[in-house]
Amino acid sequence: MKKVMVVGATGVLGKLVCVELLRIFENQINLIVTDYKDERGNGLAKSLESAVDFQFLDVNNEENVKQVIRNIDIVIVALKQRTPHIQKACIQNKILCIDVTPFYDFFEKVIELNQFAMQKDVGSVIMSGFFPGLSGLMIKKAISNFQDVKEINVALLQSTNAKAGVSGIIDMLNIIAQPSVFQNKSFSGFTKKRKMYFFDYSKEQNIRLIDHSEKNLINEKLITVPVNYWTSWNSSGFNRLVSLLRRIGLLKYVHNFNKLLSKVVKHNHKKDENAFLTVEVKGMIRNKERVKVIALSTFSDYHATAMVTAALAKIASGNEVKGIVCPFEITDLDELLGVINCSGVKITEFGK
Numbered sequence: 001m002k003k004v005m006v007v008g009a010t011g012v013l014g015k016l017v018c019v020e021l022l023r024i025f026e027n028q029i030n031l032i033v034t035d036y037k038d039e040r041g042n043g044l045a046k047s048l049e050s051a052v053d054f055q056f057l058d059v060n061n062e063e064n065v066k067q068v069i070r071n072i073d074i075v076i077v078a079l080k081q082r083t084p085h086i087q088k089a090c091i092q093n094k095i096l097c098i099d100v101t102p103f104y105d106f107f108e109k110v111i112e113l114n115q116f117a118m119q120k121d122v123g124s125v126i127m128s129g130f131f132p133g134l135s136g137l138m139i140k141k142a143i144s145n146f147q148d149v150k151e152i153n154v155a156l157l158q159s160t161n162a163k164a165g166v167s168g169i170i171d172m173l174n175i176i177a178q179p180s181v182f183q184n185k186s187f188s189g190f191t192k193k194r195k196m197y198f199f200d201y202s203k204e205q206n207i208r209l210i211d212h213s214e215k216n217l218i219n220e221k222l223i224t225v226p227v228n229y230w231t232s233w234n235s236s237g238f239n240r241l242v243s244l245l246r247r248i249g250l251l252k253y254v255h256n257f258n259k260l261l262s263k264v265v266k267h268n269h270k271k272d273e274n275a276f277l278t279v280e281v282k283g284m285i286r287n288k289e290r291v292k293v294i295a296l297s298t299f300s301d302y303h304a305t306a307m308v309t310a311a312l313a314k315i316a317s318g319n320e321v322k323g324i325v326c327p328f329e330i331t332d333l334d335e336l337l338g339v340i341n342c343s344g345v346k347i348t349e350f351g352k
Helices: 012-024 038-047 062-068 085-092 104-111 114-120 130-142 165-176 213-221 236-247 251-264 301-317 333-340
Strands: 002-007 029-035 052-056 074-077 096-099 123-125 148-158 180-182 185-187 193-196 205-210 227-233 275-285 288-298 323-325 345-351
Touching: 002 012, 012 029, 012 301, 029 038, 038 052, 052 062, 062 085, 074 085, 074 301, 085 096, 085 114, 085 123, 096 301, 104 213, 114 323, 123 301, 130 148, 130 213, 130 275, 130 288, 130 301, 130 333, 148 193, 148 205, 165 236, 165 251, 180 205, 213 227, 227 236, 236 251, 288 301, 301 333, 333 345
Parallel strands: 002 029, 002 074, 029 052, 074 096, 096 123, 123 323, 148 227
Antiparallel strands: 148 275, 180 185, 193 205, 205 227, 275 288, 288 345
């Protein structure tokens, strides 16, 4: 059986990744969870229903990483690294690596390892998850029958009840704090508005323009056209709070607002945390202007990230993946959703 290690396993996302790996691989793996705290890591290993091992790992200690990341088939990275020590160790030891980090500045550090990975004949997948990750696969499918694409719009409708809680929202607010560009004009993040359709909603919802790292990857690796990313939350009050923080210049200091956000954002396990992702493509099909929409809903954006990551691990382990790659370079939406095999993920497709 394959040996699969999850780095950052004790975090909210890491735990979900462990659960999904065991489900998608049908318990036919040797799972190893890591943490820099022995008691916490051992506690997680014992709490999982299958036989799971624990290994101490400090991602900030390069020597420790080199000692631990060996004799493994797949490593999943479910936490942030300042430096891609894990990727370096995986490439050195010819280990498939899957990383969920959504930030382009980290991707730039990883992509520098591409030649090393190609020489070692091993793959390393970056930006695996829901948004980015699944969103890129939706774009790939949506543009497939266009002879000419004019514009792509990608929108995420988030839930303030998401299990990711404050840490996940802070990550998104850091993205929102960045200036965005639309039709060659620069805007402050989360200012320009439009409406888009989302699965299960009877009318279009208000969303706001943001900058997003996946846009660079789409333009570099898939298609060179204007790609716009949009988002909002399912609470108008929370959207107003984010707008206020932006207007008074405090979004860039959002990491200082943990206590305030904790009062506003509380996960209630009795209420849903549905998230919605829509891709809209405008262009030419058979010499006629067309708009194509693919809309997806999931019961949890963090759980969707875990499912996508586990599914990519299974897909990539069965293919000859080489170099630093994005999810849309190694699979397609239909294959991924087939491997995920979850009734809680719904999708629809239509044209205008």
